[in-house]
Amino acid sequence: MKKAPFLKSYTIFYLLFLYFPIILLPIFAFNDSKVVAFPLQGLTTAWFGEMAADQNLRNAAKNSLFIALSVATLSTILGVFAARASVRYRFPGKAPIMGLIMLPLVLPEMIIAMALLVVLLSLGVQLSLFTVIIGQVLITTPFAVAILTSAFQSLDRSLEEAAMDLGETPLSTFRLIVLPLVMPGIMASFLICFTISFDEFIISNFLGAGQPILSVYIFGQFRFPAKVPSMLAxxxxxxxxxxxxxxxAEYFRRRGIAKAGGKESGGFL
Amino acid sequence: MAATSKSEAMSGLKLISPTAIYVILLLAVPLATVILYSVLTGGRGTISLPFTFENYAQLLEKPVYGYIMLKSLLIALVVTFITIVLAYPVAYFVSFHVRPERKSLWLFLITIPFWTSYIIRVSLWFVILGYGGVVDSALASIGLEPLNIASYSILSIIIVLAHAYAPFAVLPIFVSLEKVDRSLLEAGQDLGESRWATFTRVTLPLTMPGVIASVLIVFIPTVGDYVTPKLVADGKEPMIANFIETQLLKLNNYAQGSAFAVTSMVMVAVVCLIFILLNRRFIGGQK
Known part of the structure; x- marks a missing residue:
């Protein structure tokens, strides 16, 4: 490897820029002052106490957890169907169907949220946590499909054929051979979808009917300066x-690649 | 042979049907509805026949629509440009100067901020840039005047968006850099080209597909961003997403809001197509 001191220091500087607000989080979360500004005032854990005592925040966290678990489960199941079908079979209409499934990756989220909202309101559907789940699944499924497609691609087809030759049915082959081999991919997909859903704001805000959801709650609290320190905590x-x-998730993804004898190709996506 | 491929098609369709039905009902139908609504006659809270292009005519008539659209496009283009220029050297460093077994660690470090608490990151910028915030108080402690960057709405929107979508840009460029045949670069230098000339004449053209992918992956979410303009500039500088919200929810005008949403989708698609066409000679040159 050639040395490139300038490029290296630039990259480190860039990483610092990327992490800049995140680095400030713990600094001011432990800072003993209501105002988020320098100079620092000394150490306190009071903001963590205030955070833990906030009943609304607990409700919001509980709702977010429920949504994220449901979204991760649903989109991983939908992702398994789509990834398996697209890797294993050729069928008419494959390109447009896969295109539609992956469309949310290249469509501003606001458009998806508004289109869904308009239809739900026109049909007279009551907005709830359930409508948030339905909407978020659209956003997370493309990520699930991307991760699971690479998991199914690295699968050795001859293992399945061997199992079928030995008298297994397609279903039992899937359960005994395919599923254990793509399990790391499924875990990675579940965790990624969970993270995205937990972090998601637009759908939670517009399809949630004002229910307390963590991202929406945080967004609201930042308007009150007195609330900011506990939000930093x-x-x-x-x-x-x-x-x-x-x-x-990264551990599972790499283990999945190693299990299938593939080579590291770097990063999610 | 025809029989097996027919049964293969059936199995494939059966297998994909749950996901396909889900996205058709909850994505394709809503998008089609928005397109339909955009050519219906609307009022406050009502929508009805006959078909009309009045909603689109309104977009042309009132300058505010064009202003919002143009402003969003310009902000997104500036953000995209900054993001790509900043990200390229990073991708180059990781691809060319990091030992292969360490590459995924670097990539992991770069992508972590993208997956963590978007809302908190954006909200924090407000605290950082605001009057008496982190930047100003740090400046004051070394005896400098406060900048109050947050009062320059568009500047702060650009800073925050360029930061929020920065990690997006590195990965596609990195992937295309990894595919560059190193022997080509050696050949260039053996033939007496400088390293800079090798870069501009070989490496950069070969990685244009990655650059285009990065452009699209940054441009699309940036132009449709809702949170940043809402929070950072206190909502004074709405972008497309904020305006759609106003039209659809605050004014309750489904027809007009739909027309604006459809137009902005078309605008985004056109800009993306222009990018792809401009660089068509690079795409497909490398597999």
Missing amino acids: LGTVLVLFSIILLGV
Whole structure:
């Protein structure tokens, strides 16, 4: 490897820029002042206490957890169907169907949210956590399909054929051979969809009928300066939480590639 | 042979049907509805026949629609440009100067901020840039005048968006850099070209598909961003998404709002197509 000191220091500087607001989170979350500004005033854990005591925040967190678990489950199941079908079979209309499934990746989220909202309101559907789940699944499914497609692609077709030759039915082959091999991909997809849903704002805001949902709640609280320090405490917790989730997802994704004997091709997506 | 391919088609369709039905009902139908609504006659809270192009005519008549659309496009283009220019050297460094076994660690570090608490990151910028916020108080502590960057609405929107979507840009460029045949670069230098000339004449053209992918992946969510203009500039500088909200929900005008949504979708698609066409000679040159 050639040395490139200038490029390297630029990259480190760029990483600092990327992490800039995230680095500020713990600094001001432990800062003993109602005002988020320098100079720092000394150490306190009071903001974490205030955060933990906030009943509305707990409700919002509970709702978000429920939504994220449902969304991750649903979109991973839908992702398995679509990824398996697109990798394994050729069928008419495959390109437009896959295109439609992946469309939310290249469509501003606001358009999806508004289109769905207009239809739901026209049909007289009551907005609830359920409508948020339905909408978020549209956003997360393309990510599930992308991750699961690479999991199914690295699958050795001859293993399935061997199982069928030995008298297994297609269903039992899927359960005994295919499923265990793509399990790391399924776990990675579940965790990624969970993270995206937990973080999602637009659908939660417009299809949620004002129900307390974590991202919407945070958005609202930032308007009150007195609430900002406890939001920073919450942010510190959330960032730690999602880094752990992503670390686990990355572990499963790599194990899946290693299991199938593939080579690392770098990153999600 | 025909029989097996027919049964294969059946199995494939059966397998994909749950996902296909889901997206048809909940994505295709709503989008079609919006397009239909945009050519119906609307009023406050009502929508009815006959078909009309009045909603689209309104978009042309009232300058505010064009202004919002143009402003959003310009902001998104500036943000995209900044993001790509900043990201390219990073992707180049990771691809060319990092040992292969360490590459995924670097990529993981770069992508983490993208997956973490978008709302908190954007809201924090408000605290950072605002009057008496982190930037101003840090400046004051070394004896400088406060900048109050947040009062320059468009500037702060650009800063926040360029930061929010920065990690998006690195990955596609990195992937295309990885595919560049290193022997081509050596050949260029053996033939006496400088490293800079090798870069502009070989590496950059070969990685244009990655650059275009990055442009699209940054431009599309940026132009449709709702949170940043709402929060950072206190809603004084609405972009497309905020305006759609106003039309559809606050004014309750489904027809007009739909026409605006459809027009902005078409605008985004046209800009993306122009990008792809401009660089068509690069795309497909590399597989």
